[in-house]
Amino acid sequence: MEDMFGSDDSRTRYPTTLEPEPAQQDDGAVRKPVAPQPQPQIEPQAFGGPLILTVADVDQLIRRLGADGRTVIGPKVDGPVIGYQPIGGAADLPSGWGDEQGPGHYRLRRRDDDALFGYALAPTSWKRYVFPARSELFRARREDGALAITTIPPARPRYAFIGMRACEIAALDVQRRVFMRPEAPDPTYAANTQDMFVVAVSCGSPAATCFCVSAGTGPEASGGYDIRLTEVNSTPNSPDHYFVANAGTQAGADVLAQLACKPASDSETGAATQIVQAAATAIGQGVKLDDVHELLARNRENPRWDDVAARCLSCGNCTMSCPTCFCSDVVDENPIGDDGVVRARVWASCFGVSYSQMHGGNARTSTSSRYRQWLTHKMSTWVDQFDVSGCVGCGRCITTCPVGIDIRTELEAIRATDTATKYPESVRPQTDEGLAT
Ligand code: SF4
Numbered sequence: 001m002e003d004m005f006g007s008d009d010s011r012t013r014y015p016t017t018l019e020p021e022p023a024q025q026d027d028g029a030v031r032k033p034v035a036p037q038p039q040p041q042i043e044p045q046a047f048g049g050p051l052i053l054t055v056a057d058v059d060q061l062i063r064r065l066g067a068d069g070r071t072v073i074g075p076k077v078d079g080p081v082i083g084y085q086p087i088g089g090a091a092d093l094p095s096g097w098g099d100e101q102g103p104g105h106y107r108l109r110r111r112d113d114d115a116l117f118g119y120a121l122a123p124t125s126w127k128r129y130v131f132p133a134r135s136e137l138f139r140a141r142r143e144d145g146a147l148a149i150t151t152i153p154p155a156r157p158r159y160a161f162i163g164m165r166a167c168e169i170a171a172l173d174v175q176r177r178v179f180m181r182p183e184a185p186d187p188t189y190a191a192n193t194q195d196m197f198v199v200a201v202s203c204g205s206p207a208a209t210c211f212c213v214s215a216g217t218g219p220e221a222s223g224g225y226d227i228r229l230t231e232v233n234s235t236p237n238s239p240d241h242y243f244v245a246n247a248g249t250q251a252g253a254d255v256l257a258q259l260a261c262k263p264a265s266d267s268e269t270g271a272a273t274q275i276v277q278a279a280a281t282a283i284g285q286g287v288k289l290d291d292v293h294e295l296l297a298r299n300r301e302n303p304r305w306d307d308v309a310a311r312c313l314s315c316g317n318c319t320m321s322c323p324t325c326f327c328s329d330v331v332d333e334n335p336i337g338d339d340g341v342v343r344a345r346v347w348a349s350c351f352g353v354s355y356s357q358m359h360g361g362n363a364r365t366s367t368s369s370r371y372r373q374w375l376t377h378k379m380s381t382w383v384d385q386f387d388v389s390g391c392v393g394c395g396r397c398i399t400t401c402p403v404g405i406d407i408r409t410e411l412e413a414i415r416a417t418d419t420a421t422k423y424p425e426s427v428r429p430q431t432d433e434g435l436a437t
Pocket residue numbers: 318321322323324325378390391392393394395396397398407
């Protein structure tokens with residue numbers, strides 16, 4: 001379909017800040033994607049040595065955080081998936097459940113043990129708590145011939161998040177850079193994160209979709225948590241079922257002190273280390289990401305964008321499930337039975353046609369231009385904007401894509417057909433800006 005500029009793809013005429021920019025900085029140095037790192041990195045034993053928690057201690061931990069007035073959110077079997085839901089104790093955790101994930105595929109699987117955190121990731125992320133899918137901005141009502149506006153200050157929940165994976169903590173850091181810029185901090189994000197308490201759990205059962213090792217974000221959190229747990233679960237119902245706990249903040253150390261746990265022995269911390277190492281080995285360095293900033297910047301004309309567009313449904317699932325996607329729209333609602341209106345912020349997706357509608361036309365009328373925009377922003381121009389990659393390697397976009405499009409496969413296909421190496425300079429596709437390099 002042609003747009004008003006006479007082309008299916010107007011990005012070369014209508015550049016936005018989200019389109020690829022030259023891969024070189026002013027000083028000529030090539031920029032590399034920056035792995036998201038929760039700051040600051042926590043020194044081992046900064047808040048005391050590791051402790052041992054039993055399942056009963058984990059239950060007490062959850063109850064104490066709730067008794068402290070926190071809204072405790074953790075993994076819970078929720079219909080056919082594990083979701084992040086309000087929990088009241090360890091009995092709510094998905095004991096004995098794991099997950100099987102692949103391109104366009106998710107199944108709960110019974111484990112042969114009673115691990116509480118024996119799954120990889122929930123297919124939906126914690127994003128919906130810190131950046132809700134819908135948040136009301138104000139209400140307006142006509143009163144006595146005038147318009148009365150009622151502003152709605154963001155609620156200030158005191159969240160305790162139980163079971164955050166390392167990549168998910170990294171995603172929080174990525175979104176913090178977006179929402180908490182000093183010149184324009186987002187009040188909703190600030191209210192939802194200002195007093196949160198994070199209990200990280202190292203990943204011991206990664207999915208086939210995980211690539212946190214390549215992204216430099218996991219499988220063990222190096223910072224950004226109040227308490228980090230590593231679950232050791234040798235055999236079904238084994239007395240060896242315990243958690244090695246490290247405090248990452250004084251608040252975390254204070255909560256652990258209330259549980260009166262015993263110090264971890266060298267063999268117990270060694271077992272925890274082995275679990276993390278085994279997870280890292282299982283995930284592997286499967287995706288080459290160190291050159292992806294430049295690779296995508298120079299492949300705006302790669303034929304692979306049309307290939308993936310032939311499969312992509314433009315449904316936006318990948319953006320909704322991605323823990324770092326942050327786009328939103330503002331809508332006015334007129335609830336039935338209410339004579340006023342509500343203005344709300346709602347999640348938006350760059351795969352929607354109306355997303356790129358602006359005065360004078362639509363900048364991205366084709367699926368290929370929208371997929372290219374999403375992937376190029378995520379892995380390349382995000383670095384230019386926020387000094388960090390927009391991808392933490394969680395794999396959710398792979399699992400939740402209804403047609404099984406795999407971001408790793410697409411990157412490799414683009415590398416294999418790199419327009420900078422495939423075509424000699426004299427025959428490279430032309431753009432309005434000159435040669436596509
Ligand atoms: S792009 Fe995909 S793998 Fe990367 S953070 Fe988003 S959902 Fe996870």
